[in-house]
Amino acid sequence: MSTPDLAAALEGLSLERTPWDALHGLALDVTPWDGRLVSLRTKDEVRASLETVSAYVVETPARFANAVKDAIQTAVPDLKTSEFSHLRRVVQYKYLPPHLQKSFYPPTRLPRGDEDTSPPSAPSQVSLELSSAPPSPSSIPTSPATAPLPDQEDGTVEDVSTEDLDTVRYFLLCPTRYIQHADLLDTLRRNPPFNTSTRAPRIFYVTVPGLAPTSQEQSDRWTEQYWPIAYKNTNPFGPHPSLVARNAAEIEAEAGTWLALASCAGTQISEAGFGEKIGCVVVDRTRGTPEIIAVAGDSRWRSPVGLVEEKDGCGNAMAHAVERAIAIVAKKRLRSAGKDPSLLDRSLFCDNPLTDVEQQFFEKANLPSNGYLCVDLDIYMTHEPCVMCSMAILHSRFRRCVIGKRMPLTGGMSSDTAKGNGTTEAAGLAHGIFWRPSELNWKFLAWEWKGAEGRGKERKQDGDIADTLQV
Amino acid sequence: MNPEEKAYHERFMREAINMAELALKSDETPVGCVFVKDGEIIGRGMNETNRTLNGTRHAEFVAIAGILSTHPTTVLAKTDLYVTVEPCVMCASMLRQYGIKGVYFGCWNERFGGTGGVLNIHTHKSVDKPIPVFGGIFREEAIMLLRKFYVQENEKAPEPKQKKTRELKTEILPMDLHAPKTETTT
Numbered sequence: 324m325s326t327p328d329l330a331a332a333l334e335g336l337s338l339e340r341t342p343w344d345a346l347h348g349l350a351l352d353v354t355p356w357d358g359r360l361v362s363l364r365t366k367d368e369v370r371a372s373l374e375t376v377s378a379y380v381v382e383t384p385a386r387f388a389n390a391v392k393d394a395i396q397t398a399v400p401d402l403k404t405s406e407f408s409h410l411r412r413v414v415q416y417k418y419l420p421p422h423l424q425k426s427f428y429p430p431t432r433l434p435r436g437d438e439d440t441s442p443p444s445a446p447s448q449v450s451l452e453l454s455s456a457p458p459s460p461s462s463i464p465t466s467p468a469t470a471p472l473p474d475q476e477d478g479t480v481e482d483v484s485t486e487d488l489d490t491v492r493y494f495l496l497c498p499t500r501y502i503q504h505a506d507l508l509d510t511l512r513r514n515p516p517f518n519t520s521t522r523a524p525r526i527f528y529v530t531v532p533g534l535a536p537t538s539q540e541q542s543d544r545w546t547e548q549y550w551p552i553a554y555k556n557t558n559p560f561g562p563h564p565s566l567v568a569r570n571a572a573e574i575e576a577e578a579g580t581w582l583a584l585a586s587c588a589g590t591q592i593s594e595a596g597f598g599e600k601i602g603c604v605v606v607d608r609t610r611g612t613p614e615i616i617a618v619a620g621d622s623r624w625r626s627p628v629g630l631v632e633e634k635d636g637c638g639n640a641m642a643h644a645v646e647r648a649i650a651i652v653a654k655k656r657l658r659s660a661g662k663d664p665s666l667l668d669r670s671l672f673c674d675n676p677l678t679d680v681e682q683q684f685f686e687k688a689n690l691p692s693n694g695y696l697c698v699d700l701d702i703y704m705t706h707e708p709c710v711m712c713s714m715a716i717l718h719s720r721f722r723r724c725v726i727g728k729r730m731p732l733t734g735g736m737s738s739d740t741a742k743g744n745g746t747t748e749a750a751g752l753a754h755g756i757f758w759r760p761s762e763l764n765w766k767f768l769a770w771e772w773k774g775a776e777g778r779g780k781e782r783k784q785d786g787d788i789a790d791t792l793q794v
Numbered sequence: 795m796n797p798e799e800k801a802y803h804e805r806f807m808r809e810a811i812n813m814a815e816l817a818l819k820s821d822e823t824p825v826g827c828v829f830v831k832d833g834e835i836i837g838r839g840m841n842e843t844n845r846t847l848n849g850t851r852h853a854e855f856v857a858i859a860g861i862l863s864t865h866p867t868t869v870l871a872k873t874d875l876y877v878t879v880e881p882c883v884m885c886a887s888m889l890r891q892y893g894i895k896g897v898y899f900g901c902w903n904e905r906f907g908g909t910g911g912v913l914n915i916h917t918h919k920s921v922d923k924p925i926p927v928f929g930g931i932f933r934e935e936a937i938m939l940l941r942k943f944y945v946q947e948n949e950k951a952p953e954p955k956q957k958k959t960r961e962l963k964t965e966i967l968p969m970d971l972h973a974p975k976t977e978t979t980t
Contacts, residue, residue: 714908
């Protein structure tokens with residue numbers, strides 16, 4: 324979301340309390356992080372943006388588009404046009420992207436007098452011989468030849484009624500995996516209009532996006548780069564852009580504060596020696612105003628008896644900040660239900676508050692007992708969580724998640740191979756755990772925080788964490 | 795696997811099933827596990843998610859919390875896990891971070907399995923060494939335990955679904971329906 328959009332979205336949103344009110348009265352050194360939210364791409368979105376296929380295109384007179392369509396469908400009975408319904412099926416030369424205009428040039432001209440009004444089924448003297456004679460105005464076909472094509476309503480076949488002098492069309496036949504070139508050529512030659520022509524059909528190879536676009540911007544870009552695209556204002560590979568924008572608008576103004584608070588938790592716990600400088604914050608935003616439910620730092624270096632342990636190996640992985648925050652939420656639910664919050668406690672889980680900031684928010688009785696796990700709650704983390712913690716967030720049914728610094732070598736949330744902030748030659752693990760609805764049993768929205776230019780203080784703190792650390 | 799090895803692994807999987815049965819009696823998802831070092835059980839665990847209201851209290855976490863209270867983390871590199879259901883994505887990642895020696899499990903977990911059921915966290919690119927896994931020991935018993943649980947109501951879930959009409963199916967599906975899926979992107 325661009326800044327003006329966000330400003331517009333935030334206008335008219337009257338916050339009864341600012342994020343600062345939630346921190347009111349607490350002696351905390353919390354300066355909100357400066358920056359903005361950028362939604363993480365889902366695993367399927369990344370795949371869709373990278374996957375291209377090779378397809379056949381044939382040049383045909385406009386009024387034979389249907390005949391060509393029938394011919395290919397007969398030759399390839401299992402052709403599923405729904406698989407490439409994001410690609411315009413019939414395209415005029417002038418709407419082709421520049422590189423295709425160049426490689427298809429020159430578009431074949433129909434000879435003078437050829438554009439009769441006989442129906443396409445009737446054998447005609449159509450020839451695709453090149454003609455140097457420019458088409459005369461009288462050559463514009465009239466109604467029978469320009470009747471709307473039957474599958475026009477789904478947007479795949481262009482309306483040919485807006486006629487101009489150029490009556491040649493480029494028909495996207497099918498992805499090349501469906502039929503061999505020789506068989507395709509044979510099929511076309513046995514069918515109109517090519518069965519009456521002495522000249523071979525002009526068949527081209529084009530590279531096209533294999534999957535539908537997930538936004539208007541992407542659709543426009545692909546139309547320029549590959550082939551004219553029909554965008555249906557949906558996102559089959561992730562959350563709908565408007566849903567993401569609406570949610571980002573709701574939390575963006577506060578997110579920097581919660582990240583700063585998470586960072587504060589990390590600082591306190593690392594100063595105590597119990598863990599790395601990593602922290603997270605759980606926020607309830609279901610009641611219109613933000614309520615901080617849990618604050619937790621990493622405590623992998625705390626021994627079972629509460630001492631500082633030597634930093635050797637991975638430490639106590641079960642005491643990562645996210646695991647602890649989830650445990651604190653559970654304890655608060657038990658407490659508000661009148662049950663013993665230390666039920667089945669084990670010291671290794673480190674699920675009691677260990678620092679001032681953790682304690683202050685643990686004491687607040689601000690979580691109803693009737694909730695289920697972390698449904699409807701949001702989680703903010705200084706760093707992208709490891710695969711274990713990413714899945715713990717999914718198991719806990721969180722609603723939204725925001726990560727500070729990406730951890731390409733260990734993180735479980737991001738889906739692409741983009742470089743993280745200030746990391747080396749990292750290329751993400753591509754798990755994208757937050758949104759894999761066909762494989763995992765929950766999904767949620769996820770963003771990363773992009774720091775503002777020239778504001779490096781917090782980011783330097785993040786840099787203390789080694790690339791290879793499991794967060 | 796020779797009969798001697800088979801008997802060895804089945805002995806410990808039986809212990810894991812005992813833990814899963816205990817979980818079922820406690821109204822918990824019936825998943826149980828034991829950790830074995832040099833032929834000795836050094837830890838036991840069962841699912842505790844319902845009683846703790848914490849969705850991460852899986853059997854593996856519970857058992858390791860016990861083990862590491864008296865052993866250093868490094869003990870896990872010499873320890874095998876026997877668990878009735880394939881470790882989930884979360885537990886698979888945890889086990890790999892700790893460098894577990896090996897994982898033996900009963901049935902695959904098609905909803906969120908992390909060692910072949912859904913994802914392949916045990917072999918996927920990572921900063922940690924891959925972990926060996928072996929599935930299918932007493933698979934049918936592990937499935938039957940889960941089925942017994944799922945015909946009960948889970949009252950803690952939001953808007954409980956009516957399950958009274960559900961029947962306990964005793965027929966176990968053929969292997970191909972519970973075999974690992976192949977992830978294309980590892």
